[in-house]
Amino acid sequence: MDFSSKLLGQAVAEMSQLPGIGKRTALRLVLHLLKQPESQTVQLSGALTNLRTQIKLCENCHNISDTRICDICANPNRLKEIVCVVEDIRDVMAIENTGQYRGLYHVLGGKISPMDGIGPSQLTIKSLIDKVKLGEVEEIIFALSSTLEGDTTNFYIFKQLEGAAIKTSTIARGISVGDELEFADEVTLGRSITNRVPFESSLKN
Amino acid sequence: MDFSSKLLGQAVAEMSQLPGIGKRTALRLVLHLLKQPESQTVQLSGALTNLRTQIKLCENCHNISDTRICDICANPNRLKEIVCVVEDIRDVMAIENTGQYRGLYHVLGGKISPMDGIGPSQLTIKSLIDKVKLGEVEEIIFALSSTLEGDTTNFYIFKQLEGAAIKTSTIARGISVGDELEFADEVTLGRSITNRVPFESSLKN
Numbered sequence: 361m362d363f364s365s366k367l368l369g370q371a372v373a374e375m376s377q378l379p380g381i382g383k384r385t386a387l388r389l390v391l392h393l394l395k396q397p398e399s400q401t402v403q404l405s406g407a408l409t410n411l412r413t414q415i416k417l418c419e420n421c422h423n424i425s426d427t428r429i430c431d432i433c434a435n436p437n438r439l440k441e442i443v444c445v446v447e448d449i450r451d452v453m454a455i456e457n458t459g460q461y462r463g464l465y466h467v468l469g470g471k472i473s474p475m476d477g478i479g480p481s482q483l484t485i486k487s488l489i490d491k492v493k494l495g496e497v498e499e500i501i502f503a504l505s506s507t508l509e510g511d512t513t514n515f516y517i518f519k520q521l522e523g524a525a526i527k528t529s530t531i532a533r534g535i536s537v538g539d540e541l542e543f544a545d546e547v548t549l550g551r552s553i554t555n556r557v558p559f560e561s562s563l564k565n
Numbered sequence: 566m567d568f569s570s571k572l573l574g575q576a577v578a579e580m581s582q583l584p585g586i587g588k589r590t591a592l593r594l595v596l597h598l599l600k601q602p603e604s605q606t607v608q609l610s611g612a613l614t615n616l617r618t619q620i621k622l623c624e625n626c627h628n629i630s631d632t633r634i635c636d637i638c639a640n641p642n643r644l645k646e647i648v649c650v651v652e653d654i655r656d657v658m659a660i661e662n663t664g665q666y667r668g669l670y671h672v673l674g675g676k677i678s679p680m681d682g683i684g685p686s687q688l689t690i691k692s693l694i695d696k697v698k699l700g701e702v703e704e705i706i707f708a709l710s711s712t713l714e715g716d717t718t719n720f721y722i723f724k725q726l727e728g729a730a731i732k733t734s735t736i737a738r739g740i741s742v743g744d745e746l747e748f749a750d751e752v753t754l755g756r757s758i759t760n761r762v763p764f765e766s767s768l769k770n
Binding site: 362363364365366367368370371373374375377378379380381385387388389390391392393394398400401402403404405406407408409410411412413414415423424425426430431432448449450452453456457 | 570572573575578580582583590592594597603609612613614616618619628630631653658661
């Protein structure tokens, strides 16, 4: 695209570096900002810069946090001996929204993926192992998505933990609540039959 | 969504004010920026703020420009007596990309749309009429999209120009080059038959 304005061209070029935003969409977004009051652009720019420069990672669980220790780790009512291993803050938010989990988290920051050049050392796995070695943890719940990379990461951590006297578990896979059996894929349906639970426990929720 | 971080919450809230970007997409974009080098966020914020605070509208054609008079209006090789009326800079870019137009533009900044509360006074129609009254213009080409609002705006300007000794034209509507006739809508096909052109002139391009 040929822009008559350098300022416009630069803004579109920067905007279109965001994932899933092409040149056309970027132009649409930038032209939208031009039509809005100047304060909106200033606030957007300010919020992004503040976030990028001031945000911290919680020293305990590596979740995104405004403070040195995040709210969840700092909460005395959470069970410190249960740690749920997740990929990033979106998974933390998803689990928090259920209101069913009272333990802490450990945010890996990604999954082992040789294709993308991500090895164990780029993730926070070592810090998790150290935490276990200190004897603070009783149970680790693996809650990574069940892809090749997720399973590899789970298995890598599981191997590293061999010999440690802790329980490991993984979140249950099965048919979604409200889903029709006939449309479920075989792997999921197979797992949900193998890992069936006593009927009484399904009455609790 | 409940964010553990205020900084993150603010960035997502500002980002999700952009059209077509919901909370989830905003979160994805913001988390992407967090994974990238700080310079990318700083450059994005800077480009947006610079654009919003420094951009000008060309005093002649009202197109977005870095300078008082835009490059197209300042170009001595353009035909100043032909003016193409368009909605915004995207239309200017589209027509410029064809390389077929040597005249100037007049950017309205929108279309008359009572539903959206946009009347003639919010557009640059008066400035166009003034230009015509000064006798600088010989032909006006209407190139607004052929929607209800576009047709209304064309007709409003046309009425305002009554009595002025100028030619008015509208861009040709017809079947797109390369399209199959059988899939064309009736209105377009009808117009393209009514406004058929001599065969020889179709050989030029």
